[in-house]
Amino acid sequence: MAGGDGLARVAGQAVFVPGAAPGDQVDLEIVERHKNYARGRIVEIIEESPDRTAPPCPVFGTCGGCQWQHLTYDAQLTWKREIVRDAFRRIARIDVDVAEVVRSPSPWRYRHKTAVPLGRGFYAHGSHEIVPFEECLIQHPLLDRVVRAVRELDLPPYDERTHTGLLRHVVARCNLRGDQAAVALVVNGEPRPGVAAPLMRAVPELRGVVANINTSPGNAILGDRSVTLAGQPAITEEVDGLVFEVSAESFFQVNPAAAAMLHRMAAEAAGSGGSALDLYAGVGSIALRLAREFDQVTAVEISEAACGDAERNAALNGVTNVRFVRGRVEDLGSERAEVVVLDPPRKGAGPEVIKAVAAMAPLRVVYVSCDPATLARDARALAAAGWAPLSVAPLDMFPQTAHVECVALFRR
Numbered sequence: 249m250a251g252g253d254g255l256a257r258v259a260g261q262a263v264f265v266p267g268a269a270p271g272d273q274v275d276l277e278i279v280e281r282h283k284n285y286a287r288g289r290i291v292e293i294i295e296e297s298p299d300r301t302a303p304p305c306p307v308f309g310t311c312g313g314c315q316w317q318h319l320t321y322d323a324q325l326t327w328k329r330e331i332v333r334d335a336f337r338r339i340a341r342i343d344v345d346v347a348e349v350v351r352s353p354s355p356w357r358y359r360h361k362t363a364v365p366l367g368r369g370f371y372a373h374g375s376h377e378i379v380p381f382e383e384c385l386i387q388h389p390l391l392d393r394v395v396r397a398v399r400e401l402d403l404p405p406y407d408e409r410t411h412t413g414l415l416r417h418v419v420a421r422c423n424l425r426g427d428q429a430a431v432a433l434v435v436n437g438e439p440r441p442g443v444a445a446p447l448m449r450a451v452p453e454l455r456g457v458v459a460n461i462n463t464s465p466g467n468a469i470l471g472d473r474s475v476t477l478a479g480q481p482a483i484t485e486e487v488d489g490l491v492f493e494v495s496a497e498s499f500f501q502v503n504p505a506a507a508a509m510l511h512r513m514a515a516e517a518a519g520s521g522g523s524a525l526d527l528y529a530g531v532g533s534i535a536l537r538l539a540r541e542f543d544q545v546t547a548v549e550i551s552e553a554a555c556g557d558a559e560r561n562a563a564l565n566g567v568t569n570v571r572f573v574r575g576r577v578e579d580l581g582s583e584r585a586e587v588v589v590l591d592p593p594r595k596g597a598g599p600e601v602i603k604a605v606a607a608m609a610p611l612r613v614v615y616v617s618c619d620p621a622t623l624a625r626d627a628r629a630l631a632a633a634g635w636a637p638l639s640v641a642p643l644d645m646f647p648q649t650a651h652v653e654c655v656a657l658f659r660r
């Protein structure tokens with residue numbers, strides 16, 4: 249498997265085949281040729297791989313959300329481990345033992361956050377064509393209900409070609425127990441306050457509605473300004489004895505049951521000591537965990553909403569030894585810490601941040617990653633700067649997709 253596609257070799261050339269399972273025998277048609285690889289399309293499956301299973305979602309194959317519903321859950325885990333191993337071998341050029349992938353507590357209905365373009369459906373693979381859905385089998389049913397309630401409002405959909413229309417995205421989140429939800433309507437223009445009351449009536453679990461204003465023509469989901477239309481648009485989540493207030497727009501792991509395991513893995517890798525730095529801190533989920541084992545923790549986060557949540561969360565949990573710094577990790581300057589934890593977005597930390605981390609001279613670096621390729625790239629830079637990887641532990645935060653989360657521990 250490569251990037252979620254099946255991988256075949258035809259006359260020595262790599263051919264990426266979406267929807268193929270390792271071990272399938274297929275007739276395929278080459279649909280794109282490049283210098284070093286080609287893309288293929290399955291014409292007929294001649295013999296099915298034992299790793300295949302029937303995908304339960306009616307829009308599987310068209311919708312770009314999941315790529316791996318046709319693989320058994322055990323096969324998904326095997327191939328995720330292989331993807332991480334391959335990234336370390338090929339990109340980092342480091343031989344490190346990659347642990348077995350920790351299973352998600354639930355392989356279905358695990359997502360507690362969704363972002364639905366136009367409130368109608370997800371994008372098809374590699375395009376902005378909307379594939380409508382009634383329910384999404386990897387997200388919590390409460391989120392399906394929130395999205396359906398927004399659809400009932402019949403707001404004019406945004407048209408990205410003409411930059412007209414109103415509703416761009418519906419971003420909704422609910423808590424693990426499924427008794428609280430919050431929704432952000434991402435709009436191209438001024439919000440309509442009248443939409444909030446019918447939404448709150450239709451979904452009693454909604455604690456609040458926010459309008460996020462995004463009038464820029466780009467692909468970013470959220471704009472910079474939010475206006476609360478009703479209630480308090482945040483949910484309360486409980487993870488491993490800690491309570492978190494999470495706004496509709498803040499980052500929080502989409503799979504909170506697996507997040508509890510991830511935070512434990514990150515905290516175990518970090519160990520204990522005097523000072524720790526949590527970079528890309530979100531609403532403080534890892535920082536508050538580290539606060540139990542370190543005298544002083546500094547947490548750095550760019551998003552205003554997340555930083556506000558993080559400070560409230562520290563107070564909510566009675567934690568007084570975490571300092572939150574709102575800003576870019578790149579602008580951090582000369583901090584020092586015994587342990588640095590990084591949890592960057594998919595694009596990874598990059599050379600500038602790795603250089604800054606090395607300048608902090610930590611004993612240990614814990615890198616939490618949702619993209620093995622950028623993790624491996626940054627691991628190579630860390631290794632060159634003198635931090636060797638001790639362990640790489642993948643965790644399945646995103647069942648039915650080719651994505652995998654990892655906690656990698658480096659020691660000076």
Ligand SMILES: C[S@@+](CC[C@H](N)C(=O)[O-])C[C@H]1O[C@@H](n2cnc3c(N)ncnc32)[C@H](O)[C@@H]1O
Pocket residue numbers: 499500501527528529530531532533534548549550551554575576577578591592593
């Ligand atoms: C993958 S999330 C991790 C959040 C948190 N550690 C958790 O486990 O919930 C990445 C976070 O980094 C923040 N972020 C992105 N770019 C950043 C930057 N350049 N400097 C600081 N924070 C950034 C995002 O707002 C987001 O909250």
